Amino acid sequence: MEPLILLGEGIVRATTPELLLATLIGVLVGLVVGVLPGIGPAAGTAIMLPVAVGFGGAAAIAGLAGIYYGAMFGGAVTSILLGIPGDAPSVMTVIDGHAMAKRGEAGRALGMSVYASFIGGVIGIVLLALLSVPVAQAALAFGPTEMTALMCFALSLVTVLGGRNIIKGFTALFLGMWVGMIGLDPIAGPTRYTFGFVALFEGIEFTVIAVGLYGLSEIFVSLGQETTGKLERYSFRSLLPNLRDLVECKAVLVWSSLVSFFVGVVPGVGSTASTMLAYATAKKYSKNPDEFGRGSIKGVAAPEAANNSASYAAMIPLFALGIPGSGTTAVLLGGLLMVGLQPGPLLFATNPDFVWTVFGSFWIGNMMLVVLTTLLIPVLAGIVFISTAFLYPIVIGLVLLGVYSIHYAMSDVTIALIAGAIGFVMLKLDYSPVPLVLGLVLGPLLERGVRRTLIVSEGNLSIFWESPIALGFFLLTLGVILIPIAMKRVAAFRALPPSL
Amino acid sequence: MRASKTLVLLLALTASACGGGNATEESGAYPLKDVTMIVPFGAGGGSDVLSRTIANVIRELKILPVSLLVENRPGSSGAIGYTYVAKQKGNPYTLATVSVSFFTTPLLGASEFNFRNFTPVAAIAMSPYIMAVREASPYKTFDDVKKVRRLTTGTVGVVSDPVLLARMLQNASGITIDTVPFDGEGEVMTAALGGHIDFMLGNPGEILPQIEAGTLRPLAVSTAGRLLSLPAVPSFKELGYPIEHVQLRGVVMPPDMPQEALTFWESALRRVAESPEWKREYLDRFRDEPRFLGSVEFGKVLESTNTLYTEIMSELGLIKR
Numbered sequence: 001m002e003p004l005i006l007l008g009e010g011i012v013r014a015t016t017p018e019l020l021l022a023t024l025i026g027v028l029v030g031l032v033v034g035v036l037p038g039i040g041p042a043a044g045t046a047i048m049l050p051v052a053v054g055f056g057g058a059a060a061i062a063g064l065a066g067i068y069y070g071a072m073f074g075g076a077v078t079s080i081l082l083g084i085p086g087d088a089p090s091v092m093t094v095i096d097g098h099a100m101a102k103r104g105e106a107g108r109a110l111g112m113s114v115y116a117s118f119i120g121g122v123i124g125i126v127l128l129a130l131l132s133v134p135v136a137q138a139a140l141a142f143g144p145t146e147m148t149a150l151m152c153f154a155l156s157l158v159t160v161l162g163g164r165n166i167i168k169g170f171t172a173l174f175l176g177m178w179v180g181m182i183g184l185d186p187i188a189g190p191t192r193y194t195f196g197f198v199a200l201f202e203g204i205e206f207t208v209i210a211v212g213l214y215g216l217s218e219i220f221v222s223l224g225q226e227t228t229g230k231l232e233r234y235s236f237r238s239l240l241p242n243l244r245d246l247v248e249c250k251a252v253l254v255w256s257s258l259v260s261f262f263v264g265v266v267p268g269v270g271s272t273a274s275t276m277l278a279y280a281t282a283k284k285y286s287k288n289p290d291e292f293g294r295g296s297i298k299g300v301a302a303p304e305a306a307n308n309s310a311s312y313a314a315m316i317p318l319f320a321l322g323i324p325g326s327g328t329t330a331v332l333l334g335g336l337l338m339v340g341l342q343p344g345p346l347l348f349a350t351n352p353d354f355v356w357t358v359f360g361s362f363w364i365g366n367m368m369l370v371v372l373t374t375l376l377i378p379v380l381a382g383i384v385f386i387s388t389a390f391l392y393p394i395v396i397g398l399v400l401l402g403v404y405s406i407h408y409a410m411s412d413v414t415i416a417l418i419a420g421a422i423g424f425v426m427l428k429l430d431y432s433p434v435p436l437v438l439g440l441v442l443g444p445l446l447e448r449g450v451r452r453t454l455i456v457s458e459g460n461l462s463i464f465w466e467s468p469i470a471l472g473f474f475l476l477t478l479g480v481i482l483i484p485i486a487m488k489r490v491a492a493f494r495a496l497p498p499s500l
Numbered sequence: 501m502r503a504s505k506t507l508v509l510l511l512a513l514t515a516s517a518c519g520g521g522n523a524t525e526e527s528g529a530y531p532l533k534d535v536t537m538i539v540p541f542g543a544g545g546g547s548d549v550l551s552r553t554i555a556n557v558i559r560e561l562k563i564l565p566v567s568l569l570v571e572n573r574p575g576s577s578g579a580i581g582y583t584y585v586a587k588q589k590g591n592p593y594t595l596a597t598v599s600v601s602f603f604t605t606p607l608l609g610a611s612e613f614n615f616r617n618f619t620p621v622a623a624i625a626m627s628p629y630i631m632a633v634r635e636a637s638p639y640k641t642f643d644d645v646k647k648v649r650r651l652t653t654g655t656v657g658v659v660s661d662p663v664l665l666a667r668m669l670q671n672a673s674g675i676t677i678d679t680v681p682f683d684g685e686g687e688v689m690t691a692a693l694g695g696h697i698d699f700m701l702g703n704p705g706e707i708l709p710q711i712e713a714g715t716l717r718p719l720a721v722s723t724a725g726r727l728l729s730l731p732a733v734p735s736f737k738e739l740g741y742p743i744e745h746v747q748l749r750g751v752v753m754p755p756d757m758p759q760e761a762l763t764f765w766e767s768a769l770r771r772v773a774e775s776p777e778w779k780r781e782y783l784d785r786f787r788d789e790p791r792f793l794g795s796v797e798f799g800k801v802l803e804s805t806n807t808l809y810t811e812i813m814s815e816l817g818l819i820k821r
Contacts, residue, residue: 186658458678
């Protein structure tokens, strides 16, 4: 229990006016960064780095980290209201969140995203305090081989997300994996599928695809719909969150927070992959998996709890080992150096006050975010009252500006528009865009894992079952695929009429 | 008609005003307006921190009568930012720092401007590479390494200084060294600490904290002599291998630079490199070694570094001949 006492002391130290202000600024910027499509937490922290360093010491890192987890709260807003993911970790929130909003339950979905973010955050912070050191050591056991096995397991789970038609699901999955291969080959070096365009050398930014595929396609579809002239009516009740949902989703919330925390610790996996796993497991083990994708409240709870929990998990390698596991934590590492601290395995030992104060600020920041976002829900949900004739042009402008601002490149805008067109065709042909983004995120991780492993083993495949962790994940993968098939067979056998 | 005449008059006035401005600029002392340092990468990275620290120290030392502004122009592995600088022919108000991509992006054919399209100004710090293994590794000293047939190491991206050094070590020692490309420094460190690769090559900034914590053990350094921070660790040269390669933190300007501006910046950066502020804010923080090279010497290093990268990338089949 000692870490919890230290966390408590850290919370107390984090209540100085200076730290409170830095945390508040951080979470506010994070909310904005999360809401704006295109700019994600990595870019947000990078932009604010020079400003935050001016705060000095723990305040600088409290502010920067605030942007990171603040973005996890903010990302849900546009995902739910407009169907446009504000940043990569909120892509999975679009599926059910936007379906709910279209049904007139925007406030309820937003409310759940706030509760889920908060609960994911609290669980994440407590686990961060309790388990930083042992979990960090365990994360080191994840080399390329173990990563390959983890990704196989993840992909086996996501087969449940492929929609009703398996062939269409796999087609979209492979399309996503192919798009993930565009650019410089990460292992051997030459370019793949760039067709000579220099703009494609570095590959396609995930956010650009996600924004186009989900957001723009939706707007394109609406262009083809005839307006009825009838005004849509939403009750004001729909603007308010519903506390009863919290009780209904409690198991999903806790489970998603735990899963994504342990997955999020592994350097290189990231919070986006964690949300996918959380959503997939929530659906797989739900009593009515069919409600997922059609506006299930649990479909909002799972990814939102997951991305918050994972954002704290991602900080473990940074604080306990001095290793940046993601783009955002790499910026935080730069921040630590710039305020004069030496990140590394000794940070906990040499600067315990600093570390626990920063962790304390996470707790306070999480509280601030709940209050801020709860107050904002009715205002934000009011967007549904705006006529699409006014709303969509503004949204298209904002989205394209956001996409442009990632690299200041018109080529990204073009790619987003093409992705929008592809998304439009997919919607018309009843292909789910979900497997495509899964392939785009998990495909490159799997490919890199396999190729790195084979370099290490000089092409010897036995390395895959010599690692106990990898073997464990491969067996789980087989279980996930085979058990439902076996159960169907058994069920079919029992259903046979006795006369046969 | 009247309006257009007024417009012509206005344009003429503006033109003459501009011309007048140029006249004073030519006769007055350099610099007359704010200088911009272009960072061809995003905020928060190594190049960004280097540029911002240079700007800070210059401000603290009051070297410039004007401001030094840092501007990020990221994208296409540095091609966008470096292309912007290379196109500012003779403009003495633009600077940029050198990075690995400065050489490799044009060699890959992703940028038409290579190191010859820039004016070398100065190098103001040096970052060596340390070869290190994890604490549990069977290799206690470099002698233990000599006996093995094959080793694995990690790199960020396909072409990097660790790849270069691994190749040099392989050629010199006869040990097969396979390099596994990762996506970030954190992943390489994870692989080294977890024992998934045999050793890693890294800058002091990332390696020294691990050595101090007892999680990594140094075997050799890539400088000609020993490092001040690791006096007990031999250099590759001492061990009998002709390997010397370090990363220079240097500054370049656009091509066709007027001598006046070049001299100004060369001496300004010398003052930076020799100041206690630079030692405190950069060298001590990132554990780099002090080093100053003027324009001519730095130009020679750029040339030889480019030759090294060209060789290694041809060997890897990344340059089409």
